[in-house]
Amino acid sequence: MKYRIGIPRAVMYYQFGTIWKSFFHTMDTEVIVSGETNKKILDEGATRVVDEACLPVKVYFGHAMQLAREEVDFLFIPRLVSIEKKAFICPKLMGLPDMLSAGKSSLPPLIKPTLNLVKSESRLEDFLQDIAKSLSFDKKKTRQAWHLAQGVYNKEMESKRRSFLExxxxxxxxxxxxxxxxxxxxxxxxxxxxxxxxxxxxxxxxxxxxxxxxxxxxxxxxxxxxxxxxxxxxxxxxxxxxxxxxxxxxxxxxxxxxxxxxxxxxxxxxxxxxxxxxxxxxxxxxxxxxxxxxxxxxxxxxxxxxxxxxxxxxDYVSTYGSYLGCDEGTARASGAGCSSTTLFQ
Ligand code: SF4
CATH class of the missing domain: 3.40.50.11900 (Rossmann fold)
Incomplete structure (x- = not known):
């Protein structure tokens, strides 16, 4: 059976969307990405999420609501704990699957594999196995499709960085x-x-x-x-x-x-x-x-x-801060830098 997988166009989609889309396409799955953020999406998300949520998380909820109306079979809401060794992702993003599940809205079933590479990159395997289990994918094919998708992403990033360096x-x-x-x-x-x-x-x-x-x-x-x-x-x-x-x-x-x-x-x-x-x-x-x-x-x-x-x-001398009260000549003579930063506090 060909599944329809919904991916919210928010938060980590902007970093890893290329990998996720390419992976699901290779697995012969239809991918539905929510539309560009707009006021309706933001307002809807803001009313469903806990008060303490930051702006991107509010928007994420709005995108999930939009996908719920698209009649997708599943929402892909990965629990990203760590994407590299010895570093973590923000706790609010780690908790997205729980926050969505605990919400009052009725959503399609969530695919929520955990990615935690903080100790070892080999833990990617657990993440892939989670996906394979949730969608009854063949494990070997899942692994191959992910590495293919990772290659597409790496090429995209390399080209951006090459153009910067050149x-x-x-x-x-x-x-x-x-x-x-x-x-x-x-x-x-x-x-x-x-x-x-x-x-x-x-x-x-x-x-x-x-x-x-x-x-x-x-x-x-x-x-x-x-x-x-x-x-x-x-x-x-x-x-x-x-x-x-x-x-x-x-x-x-x-x-x-x-x-x-x-x-x-x-x-x-x-x-x-x-x-x-x-x-x-x-x-x-x-x-x-x-x-x-x-x-x-x-x-x-x-x-x-x-x-x-x-x-x-x-050589701008701020009228705010350490030189306030002394004349400009004195400030310059004392070697004041051009810290225009003080203008923008
Ligand atoms: S890092 Fe976390 S708290 Fe900050 S904007 Fe992103 S999701 Fe929100």
């Missing part, structure tokens, strides 16, 4: 901005109010964390006194530390969602590093009430500031 960070005529955020905030255009396209239209080259090779990110983190054990945190901090030292990168936009536990301290580490390096940044926190006009104004002001600073070769 191009100059500094593009003539464009302002290079690094967008530090989780993949699902970067690629969900409704949640991020279409920030990537906005920046491009405003004359920016946008670099994303996924373009920085993991080995480069990990090397940047090797100097930390204690290793970070959140995969998203490693990606965020490692890529920012690398980009902040590249002269071509003009500014960094940190995008996080209201209610994100991990970002509440990772963003702090990122900001402290950027201040130390004197790299301008803009910190944007999204929630379901975010408005496009407010975002546009903040981005325009940030870009104006970067361009003005560049064109005047200005």
């Amino acid at each position: 191009n100059q960070i500094d593009c003539p005529g464009l302002t290079t901005i690094f967008l530090a955020a989780h993949p699902y905030l970067i690629h969900d255009r409704f949640l991020n109010l279409n920030i990537v396209d906005k920046l491009k239209k405003m004359g920016c080259r946008v670099i994303l964390p996924e373009e920085i090779p993991p080995e480069v990110q990990n090397a940047e983190l090797s100097c930390l006194r204690k290793p970070l054990f959140w995969s998203f945190g490693k990606m965020q901090l490692g890529s920012v530390r690398f980009i902040a030292r590249q002269p071509g990168a003009k500014g960094i936009i940190i995008l996080s969602s209201f209610g994100c536990g991990i970002d509440s301290f990772i963003d702090n580490m990122v900001v402290r590093y950027l201040k130390k390096m004197g790299v301008p940044y803009l910190n944007i926190i999204l929630d379901e009430h975010s408005g496009a006009a407010g975002l546009d104004t903040r981005i325009e002001a940030f870009l104006d500031m970067l361009r003005w600073k560049e064109s005047k070769d200005e």
